[in-house]
Amino acid sequence: MLEVLKGVANLLGGPMSSVVDLAGNALGLPPVVTNAVKTVGGVMTGNVMMAASGAIGVAEELSKHPPAKTEYRAQQDASRACDGYARRSAPPSSPGSPLDPKLLDHEVALKTVEANFSYLDMLDGKKDGSLSKADLQRVAADRDVSPSLRDAARVLVSDSARFEQWETTPGLTGNPFAVIASMRDDDRITLLNVKGALAGLSADFAKYGRPEKPEASRPCPPSEPPPKGVDGAPSTPGGTSGTGCSPRPGGGAPSSGGTSSSGGTSGGTSGGTGASKDGALDPDFEGYRDALKVLSGNWDTFDTAVGRKDDKLTMANFHAILADKAASPTLKRCAQFFVDHSAYFNRLEMAAGIGGPDGTASRKDLTAALQSVAAVPEPESSTSSSSSSGSGSKASGGSSSKVRDILDNPNMSIEEKIQAILMVITEDTDDELLSVMNDMASARDERAKLGTGQKDKERAAKLDTSMQELELRLQKLMEKRKAMFDLMSNMSSKFNEMAKTAISNLRSA
Amino acid sequence: MNRIIKHAEGMEPRMDVGTARKLKAFARGESTWAEVEGMTFEEAKAIAQVGCELAAAGRLDEARILFEGLVEGNPRDSAARAALGTVYQKLGRLDEAVAEYSAALARDSANPVALANRGELYLRKGERQGFTDLANAVEVDPHGETAAGRRARALVKAIALVAVEQLRGDATPSSA
Incomplete structure (x- = not known):
């Protein structure tokens, strides 16, 4: 190799670039490679010793990287990399936090904007202390701006509902006028808004847990999480014997900065799946699912609870249901859920992505929310015990959390746990019984008010049919309740017998 | 005619619709065996990782078996084909190695x-x-x-x- 280098060094008296170009052309090398060689030549022109070390470096490099090193380098295009492999049908695992994972993008975007606020403010030629939506849209499309700033601007403007939320977020300052000014809904975001939004996000993350970005562990669209480290850890440049799989640049967690959100929430919860890290659903999420179902089936009741029918729900509707003595326990449970979990109500009201976070949920929101939760499969654990009764009905979200609490209770024996779970199921049955009876009473009242017109007759026929269905359901529930009591009684006596046997065995031993 | 393989009473051989559909697709060449088996990209990567480690440790035959299995399961996996090529190369099976590299490049010219x-x-x-x-x-x-x-x-x-x-x-x- 030194011989080669000597010759090269002698040659360097002439125009090195042209020689290398000539060599590149002669070899059919692309310009990028020729340029790399020029760099080598440039080093050599300066110093013969340096040139020698360069040649030795190449030799060392070659010995460091032996030929045919086994590497698994997946394609950069995730969809192509996954081609020919099965897709997981299960939803991506995400943390127990009910918050929307997109909030992570917003947090990054807000931090970027906060750090570069003065610069962004000056981009339109004047410094007015605020950024309009148009400014941000311009930044998002400006190729002269750094990619991170572009991404940040794009994230903020892509979700108009959340932008509205951020722009009205009061900032933390001692000046009350500044706070009031920062809360104006003028499509402009100030530094105070940004700081306030970041503080709000931090508070939400602290309260509900930090959501995990599903894409962060998903190279395979639409839902295939990859094991971290296999494709993400770069093989060592030293090239020791046997690196694992090669890295895929950018294959880890592409920021979904450009994606538009389906709606923001003041609690920042829309779009979250509610699935916990271990794949089990968050008990609150199941409660949310059940509450939505109840809401869907009794929309008019909730809607008119405050005395008027406006096809909108606010917290006042839920409070009215809770205060209504005539409301069924199911309705009350549903109302109580939303009162207790305001984050889920925020999620509901922004489910359709229409309007801002004004504390009002419409029927469209409900439909969108139902579709959203339908995408998450229902857990089976809480239904196993109730299926023993033969009805196949599942325990409600509240009861599922109770069941989990019972199962996780270290102070209870297995017998106590079984009995407690059966009790929970019985309570649910009781609630369901009351709900059915309530529905029957409503149907009977409505039937009584009907006249003799054609429409009334048709309605009466429908009511009769639904009444029969309700009676049948009532009967089944009664049977279920009876079966449950029998089971509890039998189990109790069995446990008693077992205990007696154990004691007598101990005595005789 | 009696069945060659007899099943216990009440245990009729059953294949769910999804599996049957996958098998048909495989028979038609529309899907890979990895898809029929339900092997995900993650699992393939995990297997490939083991293969890489075996090859690095000099256990080339075992690595070859793993990568051949991966390629058999999903011939569209260019990364597995390239990795198999390296194992063949180390084993001195140069023609097969070139064939595997070429197959990998046919699917991913930037490998x-x-x-x-x-x-x-x-x-x-x-x-x-x-x-x-x-x-x-x-x-x-x-x-x-x-x-x-x-x-x-x-x-x-x-x-x-x-x-x-x-x-x-x-x-x-x-x-x-």
Whole structure:
């Protein structure tokens, strides 16, 4: 190799670039490679010793990287990399936090904007202390701006509902006028808004847990999480014997900065799946699912609870249901859920992505929310015990959390746990019984008010049919309740017998 | 006619609709065996990781079995094909190695492992295509993220030095 280098060094008296170009052309090398060689030549022109070390470096490099090193380098295009492999049908695992994972993008975007606020403010030629939506849209499309700033601007403007939320977020300052000014809904975001939004996000993350970005562990669209480290850890440049799989640049967690959100929430919860890290659903999420179902089936009741029918729900509707003595326990449970979990109500009201976070949920929101939760499969654990009764009905979200609490209770024996779970199921049955009876009473009242017109007759026929269905359901529930009591009684006596046997065995031993 | 394989009473052989559909798709060549088996990309990567480690430890036959299995399961996996090529290359099965690299490049023309190693094999055979492969390997892996990419870069440097020397040798007699 030194011989080669000597010759090269002698040659360097002439125009090195042209020689290398000539060599590149002669070899059919692309310009990028020729340029790399020029760099080598440039080093050599300066110093013969340096040139020698360069040649030795190449030799060392070659010995460091032996030929045919086994590497698994997946394609950069995730969809192509996954081609020919099965897709997981299960939803991506995400943390127990009910918050929307997109909030992570917003947090990054807000931090970027906060750090570069003065610069962004000056981009339109004047410094007015605020950024309009148009400014941000311009930044998002400006190729002269750094990619991170572009991404940040794009994230903020892509979700108009959340932008509205951020722009009205009061900032933390001692000046009350500044706070009031920062809360104006003028499509402009100030530094105070940004700081306030970041503080709000931090508070939400602290309260509900930090959501995990599903894409962060998903190279395979639409839902295939990859094991971290296999494709993400770069093989060592030293090239020791046997690196694992090669890295895929950018294959880890592409920021979904450009994606538009389906709606923001003041609690920042829309779009979250509610699935916990271990794949089990968050008990609150199941409660949310059940509450939505109840809401869907009794929309008019909730809607008119405050005395008027406006096809909108606010917290006042839920409070009215809770205060209504005539409301069924199911309705009350549903109302109580939303009162207790305001984050889920925020999620509901922004489910359709229409309007801002004004504390009002419409029927469209409900439909969108139902579709959203339908995408998450229902857990089976809480239904196993109730299926023993033969009805196949599942325990409600509240009861599922109770069941989990019972199962996780270290102070209870297995017998106590079984009995407690059966009790929970019985309570649910009781609630369901009351709900059915309530529905029957409503149907009977409505039937009584009907006249003799054609429409009334048709309605009466429908009511009769639904009444029969309700009676049948009532009967089944009664049977279920009876079966449950029998089971509890039998189990109790069995446990008693077992205990007696154990004691007598101990005595005789 | 009696069945050759008899099933216990009440245990009729049953295949769910999804499996039947997958098998039909496999028979038609529309899906891979990995899809029929339900093997995900993650699982394949985990297996490939083991294969890489086996190859690095010199247990080439075991690595070959793993990568052959991966390629059999999903012939569309260019990364697995390239990895299998490296194992073949180390085992001295050079023609098979080139075939695997070429198959990998047919699906992913930017696979640096296949490009670098095929380029080197071509160069050993004295084929000019090797330069192009190596240069392409440097282009697709400019930062040397793969060992193959780094080797390709070093090879290109060395080749360029040799070429410069060759040119100098050619230039000296003519000037003299």
